[in-house]
Amino acid sequence: GAVVSQHPSWVICKSGTSVKIECRSLDFQATTMFWYRQFPKQSLMLMATSNEGSKATYEQGVEKDKFLINHASLTLSTLTVTSAHPEDSSFYICSALTDRGNSPLHFGNGTRLTVT
Amino acid sequence: SQQGEEDPQALSIQEGENATMNCSYKTSINNLQWYRQNSGRGLVHLILIRSNEREKHSGRLRVTLDTSKKSSSLLITASRAADTASYFCATGKAAGNKLTFGGGTRVLVKP
Numbered sequence: 001g002a003v004v005s006q007h008p009s010w011v012i013c014k015s016g017t018s019v020k021i022e023c024r025s026l027d028f029q030a031t032t033m034f035w036y037r038q039f040p041k042q043s044l045m046l047m048a049t050s051n052e053g054s055k056a057t058y059e060q061g062v063e064k065d066k067f068l069i070n071h072a073s074l075t076l077s078t079l080t081v082t083s084a085h086p087e088d089s090s091f092y093i094c095s096a097l098t099d100r101g102n103s104p105l106h107f108g109n110g111t112r113l114t115v116t
Numbered sequence: 117s118q119q120g121e122e123d124p125q126a127l128s129i130q131e132g133e134n135a136t137m138n139c140s141y142k143t144s145i146n147n148l149q150w151y152r153q154n155s156g157r158g159l160v161h162l163i164l165i166r167s168n169e170r171e172k173h174s175g176r177l178r179v180t181l182d183t184s185k186k187s188s189s190l191l192i193t194a195s196r197a198a199d200t201a202s203y204f205c206a207t208g209k210a211a212g213n214k215l216t217f218g219g220g221t222r223v224l225v226k227p
Contacts, residue, residue: 006158034214043204044159044217093158104149105206105215107158 002028004096006108013084013115021079021111023094029074030096034105035067038091050077084115122205122218130226135192137221139205140185146208148181148188149215153202162190162203197227 003026013019023033031052036044048069049057056069066088068080077096081088091112095105123138139148147166151159165172165181165188172179178191192199202222206215 004158036217041222043219046214046216049214091156095159104161104164105151105159107151107160109158110156112156 002096002098002106004030004094004106004108006094006111008111009109010112011114013113015085015115016083018080018082019084019113021081021092021094021113023077023079023096023108025075025096025106028096028098028106030077030098031074032097033071033077034095034097035069035077035079036093036095038093038110040091044093047079081113084113086115089113089115122203122221124221125219126222126224128224128226129195131195131197133195135195135199135223135225137190137203137223139188139190139218141188141205141207141218142186143207144209145183148179149206149208150177150179150188150190151204151206151217153204153220155201159204192223195223195225197225199223200225 005024005026007022033050035047037047038044046059047062050069050071052071052074058064071077091110093110095107121140129135145167147164149164150162152162153159163174163179165179176193181188202220204220205218208215
């Protein structure tokens with residue numbers, strides 16, 4: 001159980017376009033989802049915490065107008081990279097938290113974004 | 117800044133050997149978790165140890181936690197080529213709270 005599906009797994013887009021990444025919890029309800037960014041051979045950097053029905057909480061230094069997060073239902077959160085530039089190229093990973101204390105995070109398989 | 121720092125950054129061993137990696141953190145925690153990441157994939161949860169626990173086992177994995185030293189270790193016994201991956205520790209300050217990940221240890225198990 002506790003499967004998180006992330007889509008697409010990879011995307012190539014042109015500079016200036018926007019890209020939407022979806023994160024779905026398939027067999028559980030996720031009141032909280034997290035979005036991470038990972039550069040090659042580096043750790044995960046938390047970008048924002050997404051709570052169903054409320055505005056996302058962004059980490060310091062993350063532009064909320066650049067990275068739009070929508071958590072419209074208990075099973076879906078989306079991250080939209082607006083007006084993408086080559087420096088936005090990265091591996092984006094979502095994770096979801098079940099509604100239990102001390103529970104581990106369940107991760108999607110990530111999205112490799114390449115902006116040309 | 118990253119809460120957890122892992123050591124070593126990379127580890128290369130022969131199949132059958134044990135692999136040990138360490139994680140240090142700076143602030144008080146509620147729990148510490150270890151995750152595994154295969155190249156280009158998401159993270160898979162391995163084991164969670166609570167702040168009031170000192171040791172935990174899961175199959176070939178053994179995790180220790182020393183809150184006085186603010187450190188944890190992950191031991192993989194009798195390693196297999198399939199254990200090749202990056203391993204991350206992550207700390208949580210409260211139940212259900214966001215996690216802060218360490219820099220990771222890249223483990224290569226040679227057949």
